[in-house]
Amino acid sequence: MKSLLALFLVFDFLTSGTHVMIEVWGKPNSLKNGKNLGNITWNSCMMACHGSEDCIMAHLRSQNCYLFNEVTMSTVNRTKPENMAIVAFKSNVTNEKCFDVEPTTIWGYIFHYKNTSENPKWIYYTISLARNQWNHMYMYNYSCPEGTWAVFRSDSSIACYVVTIKIVFPIFFLNFQQFYSTNGAGDFNYTYSKTGCEKQTGSPPLAGLHYPEDMSYMDNLVEAVKSVSGIDSFYSRIDGIRTTACQKTPTTEECMSVKGFKFIGQPVKNFDHYNWVTNSSSREKSGYDCLVLVADKKKPLRVDVKSCTKNSPLTVQLVFCSKPAFT
Numbered sequence: 185m186k187s188l189l190a191l192f193l194v195f196d197f198l199t200s201g202t203h204v205m206i207e208v209w210g211k212p213n214s215l216k217n218g219k220n221l222g223n224i225t226w227n228s229c230m231m232a233c234h235g236s237e238d239c240i241m242a243h244l245r246s247q248n249c250y251l252f253n254e255v256t257m258s259t260v261n262r263t264k265p266e267n268m269a270i271v272a273f274k275s276n277v278t279n280e281k282c283f284d285v286e287p288t289t290i291w292g293y294i295f296h297y298k299n300t301s302e303n304p305k306w307i308y309y310t311i312s313l314a315r316n317q318w319n320h321m322y323m324y325n326y327s328c329p330e331g332t333w334a335v336f337r338s339d340s341s342i343a344c345y346v347v348t349i350k351i352v353f354p355i356f357f358l359n360f361q362q363f364y365s366t367n368g369a370g371d372f373n374y375t376y377s378k379t380g381c382e383k384q385t386g387s388p389p390l391a392g393l394h395y396p397e398d399m400s401y402m403d404n405l406v407e408a409v410k411s412v413s414g415i416d417s418f419y420s421r422i423d424g425i426r427t428t429a430c431q432k433t434p435t436t437e438e439c440m441s442v443k444g445f446k447f448i449g450q451p452v453k454n455f456d457h458y459n460w461v462t463n464s465s466s467r468e469k470s471g472y473d474c475l476v477l478v479a480d481k482k483k484p485l486r487v488d489v490k491s492c493t494k495n496s497p498l499t500v501q502l503v504f505c506s507k508p509a510f511t
């Protein structure tokens with residue numbers, strides 16, 4: 185019994201998070217792509233794996249700690265205690281009991297979000313024992329498709345954005361890979377912008393302002409465009425067009441609320457994150473029924489209700505498209 189416990193110990197001090205490390209006697213068939221942390225104790229080695237976003241297996245050999253992710257991990261031969269070769273697999277926690285028999289399948293899922301060169305993703309993996317060898321399989325579930333930009337919100341939800349920028353200058357002047365934007369020609373009127381969004385990667389609809397982080401993201405882009413293009417006052421198209429009924433009575437309470445507008449994207453719950461130039465009842469002229477972001481020199485980015493068809497009095501330079509992640 186003692187040897188069993190030593191074999192499959194689940195560490196109490198590691199169970200506070202969402203994962204545990206499960207130790208088994210075993211020897212990886214390749215160390216080639218492992219990350220070598222050098223001469224540290226086995227406990228520190230396991231802790232390092234537990235604390236790392238990437239790691240799913242730790243191994244100690246010749247006084248070197250190796251960490252492996254789902255790509256670098258090789259098959260692992262099951263060994264006997266006298267071989268003194270040990271590995272620890274990262275596993276999801278369901279109950280905090282110690283194993284009293286050796287598990288034959290270990291499950292895990294980890295969320296990758298720190299690698300800025302790709303969108304956050306879930307990695308689901310299983311490590312299973314067959315014919316004295318541990319093999320693993322894995323699957324990815326991306327939050328946002330490639331070619332879109334993931335924006336994290338305060339409640340840990342994620343939005344996937346694509347932005348279209350009017351061709352006034354080539355986008356390679358901006359460090360725009362990171363914002364995921366494409367160049368577009370045409371008028372950028374409401375209908376054209378709406379259709380344009382649907383043609384983008386992942387076909388996100390026009391974007392709404394659901395969280396303060398949406399506004400911050402848009403503001404960053406607007407500022408970048410200002411600094412590179414030299415145009416300091418322009419509109420950006422976002423989701424929201426006044427309903428036909430409310431075009432006659434824009435100032436009623438109902439028409440000033442989100443009910444007064446039609447949204448094509450994720451339904452906008454309220455206007456809490458809309459920083460209005462005046463308010464949502466604004467209708468200077470007939471046809472001024474579409475929500476736009478107003479960049480006005482050094483003033484903070486604000487929302488107004490402007491023409492759905494005309495580029496006036498300012499021009500529309502940007503179109504924001506977004507959708508919730510994993511959809």
Ligand SMILES: *[C@@H]1O[C@H](CO)[C@@H](O)[C@H](O)[C@H]1NC(C)=O
Nearest residue numbers: 211212213214260261316317
């Ligand atoms: C692992 O086991 C396989 C098959 O039993 C054997 O061919 C291989 O040499 C072993 N690898 C190591 C590193 O012992």
Ligand SMILES: *[C@@H]1O[C@H](CO)[C@@H](O)[C@H](O)[C@H]1NC(C)=O
Nearest residue numbers: 222223224225245246247248
């Ligand atoms: C590893 O560290 C231990 C403890 O600090 C030390 O005794 C040992 O010589 C080191 N081994 C190597 C290969 O540096």
Ligand SMILES: *[C@@H]1O[C@H](CO)[C@@H](O)[C@H](O)[C@H]1NC(C)=O
Nearest residue numbers: 275276277278289290291292
């Ligand atoms: C981990 O998650 C899987 C799938 O949800 C579940 O079947 C398994 O029992 C969980 N626990 C361990 C320790 O693998």
Ligand SMILES: *[C@@H]1O[C@H](CO)[C@@H](O)[C@H](O)[C@H]1NC(C)=O
Nearest residue numbers: 238253298299300301302303
């Ligand atoms: C980050 O993601 C890129 C693209 O998928 C990949 O090539 C790179 O190896 C990743 N970096 C790390 C540290 O995992």
Ligand SMILES: *[C@@H]1O[C@H](CO)[C@@H](O)[C@H](O)[C@H]1NC(C)=O
Nearest residue numbers: 306308324325326327509510
């Ligand atoms: C991907 O992850 C999300 C969020 O955890 C989940 O809602 C969705 O069902 C997952 N999709 C697949 C194919 O696993």
Ligand SMILES: *[C@@H]1O[C@H](CO)[C@@H](O)[C@H](O)[C@H]1NC(C)=O
Nearest residue numbers: 369370371372373375376493
């Ligand atoms: C909107 O813009 C597109 C592209 O420039 C144009 O073809 C279309 O006629 C415009 N629609 C309106 C109503 O102005």
Ligand SMILES: *[C@@H]1O[C@H](CO)[C@@H](O)[C@H](O)[C@H]1NC(C)=O
Nearest residue numbers: 435440462463464465466467
């Ligand atoms: C909305 O703004 C207009 C000025 O554009 C103002 O006259 C009106 O009183 C405001 N309505 C509310 C409810 O704030």
